[in-house]
Amino acid sequence: MTGRYIFRRVLASLLTLFIIITITFFMMRAIPGGPFTDEKAIPSFVLEKIMERYHLNDPLYVQYGRYLLNILRLDLGPSYRYEGMTVNELIANSFPVSFEVGAIALILALLIGIPAGIISALRRGKWQDRLAMILSVLGVTVPNFVIAAALVYIFSWQLGWVTVGFWEGISTAILPAVTLAGYPAAFISRLIRSSMLEILGQDYIRTAYSKGLSERAVIYIHALKNAVIPLITYLGPLTAGILTGSFVIEQVYGVPGLGTFFVTSITNRDYTTIMGVTIFYSAILVFFNLITDVILAFIDPRIKLR
Protein backbone atom coordinates (compact mmCIF):
# COMPACT_ATOMS: atom_id res chain seq x y z
CA MET A 1 0.00 0.00 0.00
CA THR A 2 2.69 2.42 1.01
CA GLY A 3 4.80 1.34 -1.97
CA ARG A 4 2.03 1.99 -4.42
CA TYR A 5 1.24 5.36 -2.83
CA ILE A 6 4.87 6.45 -3.08
CA PHE A 7 5.03 5.25 -6.68
CA ARG A 8 1.96 7.31 -7.53
CA ARG A 9 3.40 10.38 -5.84
CA VAL A 10 6.71 10.00 -7.71
CA LEU A 11 4.83 9.79 -11.00
CA ALA A 12 2.78 12.87 -10.14
CA SER A 13 5.96 14.77 -9.23
CA LEU A 14 7.60 13.84 -12.52
CA LEU A 15 4.49 14.97 -14.38
CA THR A 16 4.57 18.26 -12.46
CA LEU A 17 8.21 18.79 -13.39
CA PHE A 18 7.48 18.00 -17.02
CA ILE A 19 4.70 20.58 -17.10
CA ILE A 20 6.93 23.17 -15.44
CA ILE A 21 9.72 22.54 -17.95
CA THR A 22 7.29 22.84 -20.85
CA ILE A 23 5.72 26.06 -19.62
CA THR A 24 9.11 27.58 -18.84
CA PHE A 25 10.44 26.66 -22.28
CA PHE A 26 7.56 28.17 -24.20
CA MET A 27 7.40 31.25 -21.99
CA MET A 28 11.04 31.98 -22.67
CA ARG A 29 10.44 31.54 -26.41
CA ALA A 30 7.45 33.89 -26.21
CA ILE A 31 9.61 36.86 -25.27
CA PRO A 32 9.48 39.39 -28.08
CA GLY A 33 12.87 39.73 -29.74
CA GLY A 34 15.47 37.00 -29.59
CA PRO A 35 17.86 36.64 -26.68
CA PHE A 36 20.51 38.37 -28.73
CA THR A 37 18.67 41.53 -29.64
CA ASP A 38 20.82 44.01 -27.84
CA GLU A 39 21.21 47.75 -27.55
CA LYS A 40 24.21 47.59 -29.78
CA ALA A 41 23.26 46.11 -33.11
CA ILE A 42 25.00 42.87 -33.96
CA PRO A 43 25.92 42.46 -37.64
CA SER A 44 23.42 40.12 -39.27
CA PHE A 45 26.02 37.53 -40.32
CA VAL A 46 27.31 37.31 -36.74
CA LEU A 47 23.76 36.94 -35.46
CA GLU A 48 23.22 34.21 -38.05
CA LYS A 49 26.26 32.35 -36.74
CA ILE A 50 25.14 32.72 -33.12
CA MET A 51 21.63 31.51 -33.93
CA GLU A 52 23.11 28.54 -35.70
CA ARG A 53 25.43 27.73 -32.85
CA TYR A 54 22.62 27.63 -30.32
CA HIS A 55 20.30 25.81 -32.78
CA LEU A 56 17.83 28.69 -32.66
CA ASN A 57 17.00 28.38 -36.35
CA ASP A 58 15.49 24.95 -35.93
CA PRO A 59 11.71 24.57 -35.75
CA LEU A 60 10.34 25.13 -32.27
CA TYR A 61 9.34 21.52 -31.65
CA VAL A 62 12.87 20.34 -32.53
CA GLN A 63 14.31 22.83 -30.04
CA TYR A 64 11.81 21.73 -27.44
CA GLY A 65 12.57 18.05 -28.02
CA ARG A 66 16.28 18.71 -27.78
CA TYR A 67 15.83 20.67 -24.56
CA LEU A 68 13.80 17.87 -23.00
CA LEU A 69 16.38 15.25 -24.00
CA ASN A 70 19.17 17.36 -22.56
CA ILE A 71 17.30 17.76 -19.29
CA LEU A 72 16.92 13.99 -19.09
CA ARG A 73 20.71 13.93 -19.18
CA LEU A 74 20.65 16.66 -16.50
CA ASP A 75 22.14 19.12 -18.97
CA LEU A 76 20.64 22.61 -18.77
CA GLY A 77 22.55 23.88 -21.79
CA PRO A 78 25.08 26.65 -22.35
CA SER A 79 24.71 30.12 -20.92
CA TYR A 80 23.98 32.81 -23.49
CA ARG A 81 25.91 35.44 -21.64
CA TYR A 82 28.72 33.75 -19.79
CA GLU A 83 30.94 32.71 -22.66
CA GLY A 84 32.04 29.08 -22.47
CA MET A 85 30.10 28.31 -19.30
CA THR A 86 27.21 25.89 -19.03
CA VAL A 87 24.22 26.60 -16.82
CA ASN A 88 25.13 23.47 -14.89
CA GLU A 89 28.56 24.86 -14.04
CA LEU A 90 27.07 28.20 -13.04
CA ILE A 91 24.59 26.52 -10.70
CA ALA A 92 27.30 24.23 -9.32
CA ASN A 93 29.41 27.29 -8.52
CA SER A 94 26.77 29.36 -6.78
CA PHE A 95 24.32 26.93 -5.24
CA PRO A 96 26.63 25.63 -2.46
CA VAL A 97 26.86 29.18 -1.08
CA SER A 98 23.07 29.54 -1.05
CA PHE A 99 22.75 26.09 0.43
CA GLU A 100 25.07 27.00 3.30
CA VAL A 101 23.11 30.15 4.12
CA GLY A 102 19.79 28.38 3.64
CA ALA A 103 20.72 25.43 5.86
CA ILE A 104 21.80 27.72 8.70
CA ALA A 105 18.59 29.70 8.25
CA LEU A 106 16.48 26.55 8.37
CA ILE A 107 18.17 25.32 11.55
CA LEU A 108 17.77 28.77 13.13
CA ALA A 109 14.11 28.93 12.14
CA LEU A 110 13.42 25.55 13.74
CA LEU A 111 15.49 26.32 16.86
CA ILE A 112 13.64 29.60 17.38
CA GLY A 113 10.21 28.77 16.03
CA ILE A 114 9.47 25.47 17.78
CA PRO A 115 10.39 26.52 21.36
CA ALA A 116 8.69 29.88 20.89
CA GLY A 117 5.53 28.12 19.73
CA ILE A 118 5.57 25.66 22.64
CA ILE A 119 6.20 28.35 25.22
CA SER A 120 3.46 30.62 23.95
CA ALA A 121 1.01 27.71 23.88
CA LEU A 122 1.86 26.71 27.46
CA ARG A 123 1.82 30.29 28.75
CA ARG A 124 -1.22 31.23 26.73
CA GLY A 125 -2.24 34.85 27.33
CA LYS A 126 0.75 35.54 29.57
CA TRP A 127 3.51 37.96 28.65
CA GLN A 128 5.63 35.21 27.06
CA ASP A 129 2.79 34.44 24.67
CA ARG A 130 2.20 38.11 23.90
CA LEU A 131 5.90 38.72 23.24
CA ALA A 132 6.22 35.69 20.97
CA MET A 133 3.10 36.69 19.06
CA ILE A 134 4.24 40.31 18.63
CA LEU A 135 7.61 39.12 17.35
CA SER A 136 6.01 36.64 14.99
CA VAL A 137 3.63 39.27 13.63
CA LEU A 138 6.66 41.48 12.99
CA GLY A 139 8.45 38.58 11.32
CA VAL A 140 5.53 38.07 8.95
CA THR A 141 4.79 41.73 8.20
CA VAL A 142 8.17 43.42 7.86
CA PRO A 143 9.65 42.74 4.40
CA ASN A 144 12.85 40.76 4.67
CA PHE A 145 14.92 43.32 2.77
CA VAL A 146 14.01 45.85 5.43
CA ILE A 147 15.13 43.47 8.17
CA ALA A 148 18.30 42.86 6.16
CA ALA A 149 18.99 46.56 5.84
CA ALA A 150 18.31 47.17 9.54
CA LEU A 151 20.68 44.37 10.56
CA VAL A 152 23.39 45.65 8.21
CA TYR A 153 22.95 49.13 9.63
CA ILE A 154 23.20 47.98 13.25
CA PHE A 155 25.80 45.24 13.13
CA SER A 156 27.97 46.42 10.30
CA TRP A 157 27.83 50.20 10.22
CA GLN A 158 27.11 51.05 13.84
CA LEU A 159 28.79 48.26 15.80
CA GLY A 160 31.31 47.18 13.19
CA TRP A 161 31.07 43.52 14.20
CA VAL A 162 30.75 42.06 10.74
CA THR A 163 31.75 43.09 7.29
CA VAL A 164 29.14 43.10 4.57
CA GLY A 165 29.56 43.10 0.84
CA PHE A 166 32.04 40.33 0.29
CA TRP A 167 31.96 36.65 1.02
CA GLU A 168 34.21 35.10 3.65
CA GLY A 169 32.44 31.85 4.29
CA ILE A 170 30.62 30.98 7.48
CA SER A 171 31.22 34.25 9.37
CA THR A 172 29.54 36.28 6.64
CA ALA A 173 26.74 33.73 6.36
CA ILE A 174 25.33 34.49 9.80
CA LEU A 175 23.54 37.79 9.14
CA PRO A 176 21.95 36.63 5.88
CA ALA A 177 20.89 33.41 7.59
CA VAL A 178 19.32 35.29 10.51
CA THR A 179 17.39 37.50 8.08
CA LEU A 180 16.28 34.55 6.02
CA ALA A 181 15.15 32.72 9.16
CA GLY A 182 12.83 35.55 10.24
CA TYR A 183 9.73 34.70 8.23
CA PRO A 184 9.90 30.90 8.60
CA ALA A 185 10.60 31.20 12.34
CA ALA A 186 7.56 33.44 12.77
CA PHE A 187 5.40 31.11 10.73
CA ILE A 188 6.62 27.98 12.54
CA SER A 189 5.98 29.47 15.96
CA ARG A 190 2.38 30.36 15.02
CA LEU A 191 1.86 26.92 13.52
CA ILE A 192 3.24 25.09 16.55
CA ARG A 193 1.30 27.32 18.92
CA SER A 194 -2.06 26.61 17.33
CA SER A 195 -1.49 22.88 16.90
CA MET A 196 -0.13 22.64 20.45
CA LEU A 197 -3.22 24.40 21.82
CA GLU A 198 -5.47 22.04 19.94
CA ILE A 199 -3.63 18.95 21.14
CA LEU A 200 -3.35 20.01 24.78
CA GLY A 201 -7.15 19.94 24.96
CA GLN A 202 -7.42 16.34 23.77
CA ASP A 203 -8.38 13.30 25.78
CA TYR A 204 -5.13 11.39 25.42
CA ILE A 205 -3.24 14.27 27.01
CA ARG A 206 -5.60 14.13 30.00
CA THR A 207 -5.01 10.37 30.11
CA ALA A 208 -1.27 10.91 30.08
CA TYR A 209 -1.58 13.37 32.98
CA SER A 210 -3.85 11.04 34.93
CA LYS A 211 -1.33 8.22 34.54
CA GLY A 212 0.86 10.45 36.70
CA LEU A 213 3.34 11.47 34.04
CA SER A 214 5.25 14.67 34.66
CA GLU A 215 4.29 17.75 32.69
CA ARG A 216 7.62 17.58 30.91
CA ALA A 217 6.99 14.03 29.73
CA VAL A 218 3.45 14.80 28.62
CA ILE A 219 4.47 17.85 26.62
CA TYR A 220 7.70 16.71 25.08
CA ILE A 221 6.79 13.09 24.41
CA HIS A 222 3.04 12.95 23.90
CA ALA A 223 1.99 16.39 22.73
CA LEU A 224 4.97 17.53 20.69
CA LYS A 225 5.05 14.38 18.61
CA ASN A 226 1.67 15.20 17.14
CA ALA A 227 2.16 18.95 17.13
CA VAL A 228 5.03 18.73 14.63
CA ILE A 229 2.91 17.01 11.96
CA PRO A 230 1.62 20.31 10.53
CA LEU A 231 5.23 21.44 10.53
CA ILE A 232 6.19 18.56 8.25
CA THR A 233 3.40 19.54 5.89
CA TYR A 234 4.97 22.98 5.85
CA LEU A 235 8.35 21.58 4.76
CA GLY A 236 7.74 22.25 1.05
CA PRO A 237 6.59 25.86 1.36
CA LEU A 238 9.32 26.41 3.96
CA THR A 239 11.98 25.40 1.46
CA ALA A 240 10.34 27.59 -1.15
CA GLY A 241 10.35 30.54 1.24
CA ILE A 242 13.99 30.15 2.07
CA LEU A 243 14.91 29.70 -1.59
CA THR A 244 12.98 32.65 -2.96
CA GLY A 245 13.69 34.83 0.06
CA SER A 246 17.33 34.50 -0.81
CA PHE A 247 16.95 36.46 -4.08
CA VAL A 248 16.83 39.73 -2.26
CA ILE A 249 18.76 38.84 0.87
CA GLU A 250 21.76 37.70 -1.12
CA GLN A 251 21.72 40.94 -3.05
CA VAL A 252 21.63 43.12 0.04
CA TYR A 253 24.46 41.23 1.70
CA GLY A 254 26.48 40.64 -1.45
CA VAL A 255 26.38 36.87 -1.07
CA PRO A 256 27.52 35.20 -4.31
CA GLY A 257 24.77 32.59 -4.23
CA LEU A 258 22.20 31.27 -6.66
CA GLY A 259 19.73 34.06 -5.77
CA THR A 260 22.15 36.84 -6.73
CA PHE A 261 23.03 34.87 -9.82
CA PHE A 262 19.37 34.43 -10.77
CA VAL A 263 18.68 38.14 -10.40
CA THR A 264 21.79 38.99 -12.44
CA SER A 265 20.74 36.63 -15.19
CA ILE A 266 17.35 38.37 -15.28
CA THR A 267 18.99 41.76 -15.68
CA ASN A 268 21.29 40.28 -18.32
CA ARG A 269 18.38 38.63 -20.16
CA ASP A 270 20.37 35.41 -20.08
CA TYR A 271 17.44 33.23 -21.10
CA THR A 272 18.96 29.78 -20.88
CA THR A 273 20.20 30.58 -17.39
CA ILE A 274 16.84 31.96 -16.26
CA MET A 275 15.20 28.83 -17.63
CA GLY A 276 17.76 26.51 -16.07
CA VAL A 277 17.62 28.13 -12.64
CA THR A 278 13.80 28.18 -12.68
CA ILE A 279 13.73 24.47 -13.45
CA PHE A 280 16.38 23.81 -10.84
CA TYR A 281 14.42 25.69 -8.16
CA SER A 282 11.18 23.98 -9.13
CA ALA A 283 12.86 20.57 -9.07
CA ILE A 284 14.09 21.22 -5.52
CA LEU A 285 10.62 22.26 -4.45
CA VAL A 286 8.87 19.35 -6.15
CA PHE A 287 11.40 17.05 -4.50
CA PHE A 288 10.72 18.52 -1.07
CA ASN A 289 6.98 18.25 -1.58
CA LEU A 290 7.46 14.59 -2.52
CA ILE A 291 9.59 13.90 0.56
CA THR A 292 6.96 15.63 2.70
CA ASP A 293 4.22 13.42 1.30
CA VAL A 294 6.28 10.27 1.83
CA ILE A 295 7.17 11.18 5.41
CA LEU A 296 3.53 12.00 6.15
CA ALA A 297 2.43 8.70 4.65
CA PHE A 298 4.66 6.87 7.11
CA ILE A 299 3.64 8.97 10.08
CA ASP A 300 -0.08 9.17 9.42
CA PRO A 301 -1.47 6.09 7.65
CA ARG A 302 -4.81 7.80 7.01
CA ILE A 303 -3.27 10.05 4.37
CA LYS A 304 -2.76 7.25 1.85
CA LEU A 305 -6.42 6.42 1.85
CA ARG A 306 -7.40 9.74 0.37
Place this chain on the structure above:
Amino acid sequence: MNEINFEKDFSPLPPASYFLPPASSKSYWQDVRSRLKKDPLAVVGLIIIILVLAMAVFGPMLSSYEYDEQDYMVSNEAPSLEHLFGTDLFGRDIFVRVLYGARISLAVGFLASIISLFIGVIYGGISGFAGGQVDNIMMRIVDVIYSVPAMIYVILLMVVVGPGLKSIFITLGISYWAPMARIVRAEVMRLKNEEFVLAARVLGASSKRILLRHLIPNAMGPILVTLTFSIPGAIFTEAFLSFVGLGVSAPMASWGVLCNDAIGSLAIYPYQLFFPAAAISITILAFNFLGDGLRDALDPKLRK
Protein backbone atom coordinates in the same frame (compact mmCIF):
# COMPACT_ATOMS: atom_id res chain seq x y z
CA MET B 1 -53.46 42.74 33.75
CA ASN B 2 -55.03 40.64 36.45
CA GLU B 3 -57.45 39.06 34.10
CA ILE B 4 -56.69 35.56 33.20
CA ASN B 5 -56.00 35.25 29.58
CA PHE B 6 -56.99 31.72 28.86
CA GLU B 7 -55.30 31.47 25.57
CA LYS B 8 -52.07 32.84 26.90
CA ASP B 9 -51.90 31.03 30.22
CA PHE B 10 -53.41 27.67 29.46
CA SER B 11 -52.83 27.12 25.83
CA PRO B 12 -50.73 24.01 25.25
CA LEU B 13 -48.94 25.89 22.49
CA PRO B 14 -46.56 28.76 23.12
CA PRO B 15 -47.71 32.13 21.74
CA ALA B 16 -47.49 32.68 18.03
CA SER B 17 -44.64 35.14 18.48
CA TYR B 18 -42.52 32.28 19.74
CA PHE B 19 -42.34 30.88 16.25
CA LEU B 20 -41.30 34.16 14.67
CA PRO B 21 -37.77 35.36 14.81
CA PRO B 22 -37.31 37.95 17.56
CA ALA B 23 -37.68 41.50 16.31
CA SER B 24 -34.09 42.32 17.17
CA SER B 25 -32.69 39.40 15.19
CA LYS B 26 -29.77 40.45 13.06
CA SER B 27 -28.90 39.25 9.61
CA TYR B 28 -25.72 37.26 9.13
CA TRP B 29 -23.72 40.24 7.92
CA GLN B 30 -25.01 42.53 10.69
CA ASP B 31 -23.87 39.88 13.11
CA VAL B 32 -20.45 39.75 11.49
CA ARG B 33 -20.18 43.52 11.62
CA SER B 34 -21.03 43.69 15.30
CA ARG B 35 -18.54 40.94 16.11
CA LEU B 36 -15.90 42.71 14.04
CA LYS B 37 -16.52 45.95 15.94
CA LYS B 38 -15.74 44.19 19.19
CA ASP B 39 -12.30 43.14 17.97
CA PRO B 40 -9.97 46.07 18.79
CA LEU B 41 -7.13 44.91 16.54
CA ALA B 42 -9.44 44.54 13.55
CA VAL B 43 -10.88 48.00 14.15
CA VAL B 44 -7.39 49.49 14.41
CA GLY B 45 -6.43 47.68 11.21
CA LEU B 46 -9.48 49.02 9.40
CA ILE B 47 -8.84 52.57 10.60
CA ILE B 48 -5.21 52.41 9.48
CA ILE B 49 -6.24 51.09 6.06
CA ILE B 50 -8.78 53.89 5.62
CA LEU B 51 -6.19 56.46 6.75
CA VAL B 52 -3.55 55.13 4.38
CA LEU B 53 -6.08 55.11 1.54
CA ALA B 54 -7.12 58.70 2.31
CA MET B 55 -3.48 59.80 2.50
CA ALA B 56 -2.74 58.10 -0.80
CA VAL B 57 -5.65 59.75 -2.55
CA PHE B 58 -5.60 63.23 -1.04
CA GLY B 59 -2.11 63.55 0.48
CA PRO B 60 -0.20 64.47 -2.69
CA MET B 61 -2.75 67.24 -3.42
CA LEU B 62 -2.11 68.89 -0.07
CA SER B 63 1.65 68.88 -0.29
CA SER B 64 3.45 71.76 -1.94
CA TYR B 65 6.01 69.42 -3.56
CA GLU B 66 5.76 67.13 -6.57
CA TYR B 67 6.95 63.55 -6.37
CA ASP B 68 9.39 64.04 -9.26
CA GLU B 69 10.42 67.60 -8.38
CA GLN B 70 14.19 67.73 -8.04
CA ASP B 71 15.99 70.40 -6.07
CA TYR B 72 19.72 69.93 -5.76
CA MET B 73 19.99 72.66 -3.15
CA VAL B 74 18.35 70.41 -0.59
CA SER B 75 19.63 66.95 -1.52
CA ASN B 76 19.84 64.36 1.27
CA GLU B 77 18.38 66.60 3.94
CA ALA B 78 17.32 65.14 7.26
CA PRO B 79 13.63 65.25 8.21
CA SER B 80 12.53 68.77 9.17
CA LEU B 81 9.38 70.86 9.20
CA GLU B 82 10.11 71.83 5.61
CA HIS B 83 10.45 68.23 4.46
CA LEU B 84 8.67 65.98 6.95
CA PHE B 85 10.52 62.82 5.93
CA GLY B 86 13.61 64.58 4.58
CA THR B 87 14.80 64.57 0.99
CA ASP B 88 16.61 62.06 -1.20
CA LEU B 89 19.75 62.31 -3.32
CA PHE B 90 17.94 64.38 -5.97
CA GLY B 91 16.39 66.67 -3.37
CA ARG B 92 12.95 65.12 -3.85
CA ASP B 93 10.63 65.32 -0.88
CA ILE B 94 10.40 61.81 0.61
CA PHE B 95 7.04 62.47 2.30
CA VAL B 96 5.38 63.12 -1.05
CA ARG B 97 7.17 60.19 -2.60
CA VAL B 98 5.94 57.87 0.14
CA LEU B 99 2.38 59.17 -0.43
CA TYR B 100 2.71 58.60 -4.17
CA GLY B 101 4.24 55.23 -3.46
CA ALA B 102 1.13 54.42 -1.44
CA ARG B 103 -0.98 55.07 -4.54
CA ILE B 104 1.03 52.64 -6.60
CA SER B 105 1.47 50.00 -3.92
CA LEU B 106 -2.20 50.07 -2.91
CA ALA B 107 -3.35 50.07 -6.53
CA VAL B 108 -1.21 47.01 -7.14
CA GLY B 109 -2.53 45.38 -3.98
CA PHE B 110 -6.20 45.95 -4.80
CA LEU B 111 -6.17 45.45 -8.56
CA ALA B 112 -3.97 42.35 -8.53
CA SER B 113 -6.14 40.86 -5.78
CA ILE B 114 -9.33 41.60 -7.69
CA ILE B 115 -7.97 39.98 -10.84
CA SER B 116 -6.95 36.89 -8.89
CA LEU B 117 -10.32 36.99 -7.14
CA PHE B 118 -12.17 36.78 -10.45
CA ILE B 119 -10.01 34.01 -11.84
CA GLY B 120 -10.02 32.09 -8.58
CA VAL B 121 -13.76 32.38 -7.94
CA ILE B 122 -14.73 31.34 -11.45
CA TYR B 123 -12.18 28.54 -11.65
CA GLY B 124 -12.90 27.20 -8.17
CA GLY B 125 -16.65 27.65 -8.65
CA ILE B 126 -16.73 25.64 -11.86
CA SER B 127 -14.43 22.98 -10.46
CA GLY B 128 -16.45 22.49 -7.31
CA PHE B 129 -19.81 22.68 -9.05
CA ALA B 130 -18.93 20.30 -11.87
CA GLY B 131 -17.31 17.76 -9.58
CA GLY B 132 -16.16 14.36 -10.79
CA GLN B 133 -13.53 14.09 -13.49
CA VAL B 134 -13.64 17.78 -14.42
CA ASP B 135 -12.96 18.73 -10.82
CA ASN B 136 -10.21 16.15 -10.62
CA ILE B 137 -8.33 17.53 -13.63
CA MET B 138 -8.86 21.16 -12.66
CA MET B 139 -7.54 20.55 -9.17
CA ARG B 140 -4.53 18.62 -10.49
CA ILE B 141 -3.64 21.78 -12.42
CA VAL B 142 -3.95 23.82 -9.24
CA ASP B 143 -1.69 21.30 -7.48
CA VAL B 144 0.95 21.82 -10.17
CA ILE B 145 0.70 25.60 -9.77
CA TYR B 146 1.00 25.19 -6.02
CA SER B 147 4.22 23.21 -6.29
CA VAL B 148 6.06 26.01 -8.05
CA PRO B 149 7.24 28.89 -5.90
CA ALA B 150 4.96 31.71 -7.06
CA MET B 151 7.79 34.20 -6.85
CA ILE B 152 9.79 32.38 -9.51
CA TYR B 153 6.84 32.41 -11.87
CA VAL B 154 6.12 36.03 -11.20
CA ILE B 155 9.71 36.86 -12.04
CA LEU B 156 9.59 34.71 -15.17
CA LEU B 157 6.33 36.32 -16.30
CA MET B 158 7.71 39.79 -15.63
CA VAL B 159 10.69 38.97 -17.83
CA VAL B 160 8.30 37.88 -20.58
CA VAL B 161 5.79 40.75 -20.28
CA GLY B 162 8.39 43.40 -19.53
CA PRO B 163 8.52 45.69 -16.49
CA GLY B 164 5.85 48.29 -15.80
CA LEU B 165 2.78 48.88 -13.72
CA LYS B 166 0.34 47.10 -16.04
CA SER B 167 2.55 44.02 -16.22
CA ILE B 168 2.61 43.86 -12.43
CA PHE B 169 -1.20 43.89 -12.20
CA ILE B 170 -1.54 41.16 -14.78
CA THR B 171 1.35 39.04 -13.55
CA LEU B 172 0.33 39.08 -9.90
CA GLY B 173 -3.31 38.60 -10.85
CA ILE B 174 -2.67 35.48 -12.87
CA SER B 175 -0.12 34.07 -10.43
CA TYR B 176 -1.94 34.15 -7.12
CA TRP B 177 -5.41 32.85 -7.87
CA ALA B 178 -4.73 29.27 -6.81
CA PRO B 179 -5.49 29.69 -3.06
CA MET B 180 -8.74 31.49 -3.92
CA ALA B 181 -9.72 28.71 -6.34
CA ARG B 182 -9.16 26.06 -3.67
CA ILE B 183 -11.22 27.89 -1.07
CA VAL B 184 -14.11 28.65 -3.42
CA ARG B 185 -14.12 25.07 -4.65
CA ALA B 186 -14.31 23.71 -1.09
CA GLU B 187 -17.17 26.09 -0.25
CA VAL B 188 -19.10 25.28 -3.42
CA MET B 189 -18.63 21.54 -2.80
CA ARG B 190 -20.00 22.00 0.70
CA LEU B 191 -22.96 24.11 -0.37
CA LYS B 192 -24.07 22.48 -3.59
CA ASN B 193 -25.95 19.64 -1.87
CA GLU B 194 -27.89 21.98 0.41
CA GLU B 195 -31.61 22.25 0.08
CA PHE B 196 -31.69 25.82 -1.16
CA VAL B 197 -29.76 24.71 -4.24
CA LEU B 198 -32.23 21.92 -4.82
CA ALA B 199 -35.04 24.43 -4.42
CA ALA B 200 -33.48 26.72 -6.99
CA ARG B 201 -33.01 23.80 -9.33
CA VAL B 202 -36.66 22.79 -8.94
CA LEU B 203 -37.68 26.34 -9.76
CA GLY B 204 -35.87 25.91 -13.04
CA ALA B 205 -32.71 27.93 -12.42
CA SER B 206 -29.84 27.22 -14.79
CA SER B 207 -26.49 25.90 -13.50
CA LYS B 208 -24.86 29.23 -14.26
CA ARG B 209 -27.50 31.06 -12.26
CA ILE B 210 -27.21 28.66 -9.33
CA LEU B 211 -23.45 29.09 -9.28
CA LEU B 212 -23.40 32.86 -9.64
CA ARG B 213 -26.53 33.81 -7.70
CA HIS B 214 -26.74 31.14 -5.01
CA LEU B 215 -23.45 29.37 -4.38
CA ILE B 216 -20.86 32.12 -4.74
CA PRO B 217 -22.77 34.74 -2.69
CA ASN B 218 -23.02 32.15 0.08
CA ALA B 219 -19.28 31.59 -0.07
CA MET B 220 -18.64 35.35 0.29
CA GLY B 221 -17.25 35.07 3.83
CA PRO B 222 -14.21 32.90 3.09
CA ILE B 223 -13.71 34.75 -0.21
CA LEU B 224 -13.55 38.06 1.65
CA VAL B 225 -11.04 36.71 4.17
CA THR B 226 -8.81 35.35 1.42
CA LEU B 227 -9.05 38.69 -0.39
CA THR B 228 -8.01 40.59 2.74
CA PHE B 229 -4.93 38.42 3.04
CA SER B 230 -4.09 38.52 -0.64
CA ILE B 231 -3.92 42.33 -0.77
CA PRO B 232 -0.89 42.59 1.55
CA GLY B 233 0.57 39.60 -0.28
CA ALA B 234 0.41 41.51 -3.55
CA ILE B 235 1.87 44.66 -1.95
CA PHE B 236 4.68 42.56 -0.55
CA THR B 237 5.39 40.90 -3.88
CA GLU B 238 5.38 44.21 -5.72
CA ALA B 239 7.90 45.61 -3.22
CA PHE B 240 9.98 42.51 -3.74
CA LEU B 241 9.83 42.82 -7.55
CA SER B 242 10.68 46.51 -7.47
CA PHE B 243 13.55 45.68 -5.21
CA VAL B 244 14.92 43.18 -7.72
CA GLY B 245 14.53 45.80 -10.45
CA LEU B 246 11.46 44.36 -12.18
CA GLY B 247 8.91 46.79 -10.79
CA VAL B 248 7.72 50.21 -11.89
CA SER B 249 10.23 52.47 -13.58
CA ALA B 250 11.50 55.91 -12.53
CA PRO B 251 10.39 58.57 -11.78
CA MET B 252 7.35 56.59 -10.61
CA ALA B 253 8.06 55.00 -7.29
CA SER B 254 6.32 52.35 -5.28
CA TRP B 255 7.32 51.65 -1.70
CA GLY B 256 9.59 48.87 -2.88
CA VAL B 257 11.41 51.20 -5.27
CA LEU B 258 11.82 53.78 -2.49
CA CYS B 259 13.35 51.13 -0.23
CA ASN B 260 15.64 49.95 -2.99
CA ASP B 261 16.79 53.51 -3.69
CA ALA B 262 17.54 54.06 -0.02
CA ILE B 263 19.64 50.91 0.49
CA GLY B 264 22.66 52.36 -1.30
CA SER B 265 22.98 55.29 1.07
CA LEU B 266 21.83 53.40 4.14
CA ALA B 267 25.02 53.97 6.11
CA ILE B 268 24.72 57.77 5.95
CA TYR B 269 20.99 58.43 5.52
CA PRO B 270 19.09 55.62 7.29
CA TYR B 271 15.89 57.76 7.48
CA GLN B 272 15.49 57.41 3.71
CA LEU B 273 14.82 53.71 4.21
CA PHE B 274 12.93 54.03 7.45
CA PHE B 275 9.87 55.89 6.14
CA PRO B 276 8.96 53.76 3.12
CA ALA B 277 9.80 50.60 5.08
CA ALA B 278 7.55 51.70 7.93
CA ALA B 279 4.78 52.49 5.43
CA ILE B 280 4.93 48.96 3.97
CA SER B 281 5.09 47.27 7.35
CA ILE B 282 2.25 49.25 8.93
CA THR B 283 -0.03 48.71 5.93
CA ILE B 284 0.64 44.98 5.77
CA LEU B 285 0.18 44.74 9.52
CA ALA B 286 -3.17 46.53 9.26
CA PHE B 287 -4.42 44.17 6.55
CA ASN B 288 -3.31 41.20 8.63
CA PHE B 289 -5.17 42.47 11.69
CA LEU B 290 -8.30 43.09 9.65
CA GLY B 291 -8.05 39.68 7.99
CA ASP B 292 -7.63 37.88 11.32
CA GLY B 293 -10.56 39.80 12.80
CA LEU B 294 -12.73 39.14 9.77
CA ARG B 295 -11.99 35.44 9.89
CA ASP B 296 -12.92 35.27 13.56
CA ALA B 297 -16.04 37.37 13.03
CA LEU B 298 -17.26 35.23 10.15
CA ASP B 299 -16.73 31.99 11.97
CA PRO B 300 -16.52 32.38 15.74
CA LYS B 301 -15.84 28.66 16.08
CA LEU B 302 -12.43 29.12 14.50
CA ARG B 303 -11.26 31.49 17.21
CA LYS B 304 -8.26 30.09 18.99
